[in-house]
Amino acid sequence: MQKHNFSAGPSILPREAIEATAQAVLNFNNSGLSLMEVSHRGKDFESVIIEARALVKELLAVPDGYSVLFLGGGASLQFCMVPFNLLEKKAAYLNTGTWANKAMKEAKGFGEVVEVASSKEANYSYIPKNYTVPDDVDYFHITTNNTIFGTELADDPKVKPYLVADMSSDIFSRPVDVARYGLIYAGAQKNLSCAGVTLVIVKDEILGKVSRHIPSMLNYKIHIDGDSMYNTPPCLPVYTALQTMKWLKTNGGVASAQKRNKTKAALLYSEIDRNKLFKGTAAIEDRSLMNVCFVMNEAYQELEKDFLAFAQERGMVGLKGHRSVGGFRASIYNAMSIESVQALVDAMKEFEKSH
Numbered sequence: 001m002q003k004h005n006f007s008a009g010p011s012i013l014p015r016e017a018i019e020a021t022a023q024a025v026l027n028f029n030n031s032g033l034s035l036m037e038v039s040h041r042g043k044d045f046e047s048v049i050i051e052a053r054a055l056v057k058e059l060l061a062v063p064d065g066y067s068v069l070f071l072g073g074g075a076s077l078q079f080c081m082v083p084f085n086l087l088e089k090k091a092a093y094l095n096t097g098t099w100a101n102k103a104m105k106e107a108k109g110f111g112e113v114v115e116v117a118s119s120k121e122a123n124y125s126y127i128p129k130n131y132t133v134p135d136d137v138d139y140f141h142i143t144t145n146n147t148i149f150g151t152e153l154a155d156d157p158k159v160k161p162y163l164v165a166d167m168s169s170d171i172f173s174r175p176v177d178v179a180r181y182g183l184i185y186a187g188a189q190k191n192l193s194c195a196g197v198t199l200v201i202v203k204d205e206i207l208g209k210v211s212r213h214i215p216s217m218l219n220y221k222i223h224i225d226g227d228s229m230y231n232t233p234p235c236l237p238v239y240t241a242l243q244t245m246k247w248l249k250t251n252g253g254v255a256s257a258q259k260r261n262k263t264k265a266a267l268l269y270s271e272i273d274r275n276k277l278f279k280g281t282a283a284i285e286d287r288s289l290m291n292v293c294f295v296m297n298e299a300y301q302e303l304e305k306d307f308l309a310f311a312q313e314r315g316m317v318g319l320k321g322h323r324s325v326g327g328f329r330a331s332i333y334n335a336m337s338i339e340s341v342q343a344l345v346d347a348m349k350e351f352e353k354s355h
């Protein structure tokens, strides 16, 4: 049976990227060796990381003056690495959910953290608007897509301080005006690669301004000077990231991805809104194109388990919602086909008919 993978992360990747990685694990560049057993300083792997960094710049139209890094430690390490390198006195954070909270918690160990707005009182079901960001902060941190609560910023905010963004779950899903950002980071396992690597795009001139000592492995400047190979990089996830980006480029880049993502999300949200059994949990104007959160309508609460089983029988996996929202979450990242979204919509319609 065909599987439809709605997992939130690690999550669906393009079949091409998985097959190319499988091939390279067996025989990398016809070397007779596995990608897993060759030197990261060898010519073959060096060209992988060089091409991967160049493709990030090409796909996101990264302006001059920025460096691209592939680091270990996940997005969670960036919660601490960002303030370590950038927070001298004060930083502003937008509190839009679990991940934003974790980022703020780490930053508090380095300086003053100003929470400019929060949607906590409504279980993070919307993105706060009309907040003001103080001019004198070192940066303003946002989470562009809230993987758990299914909300997303549709645009890059316009503020005076540099933006720092956790784009773990919507990187490459839309064009980004990188020039507004001092730093962008993204754990790879949502939209880019397998777990084990984190993409960082950093504006060179924002570095070197804090007075504290920064340990080498946590120092962006040292990774930049080492061409993202200060130590052994996560070779296999970097290789998969390169394959995903090649797939993305072949399919029209991030602008085309955004079009497909809008179509897929509209198809699913319109069924959620139409179907008497279900309702969405996020404010309509802030609905995520990546993680679609929905629950059973009050009158049908007891059907939740049945619907999960019904969907599972049709090959759908990863639909159970995060415990902090409940219900369902359909993650429909770049690699998710419209056919799989249609299969979910069909299952919802069929389930409705029998109840």
Ligand SMILES: *Cc1c(COP(=O)(O)O)cnc(C)c1O
Pocket: 009, 073, 074, 075, 076, 077, 099, 143, 145, 146, 147, 166, 167, 168, 169, 187, 188, 190
């Ligand atoms: C998954 C996720 C994280 C955590 O990533 P790790 O790589 O597990 O540290 C952080 N932020 C967002 C928005 C995420 O979706």
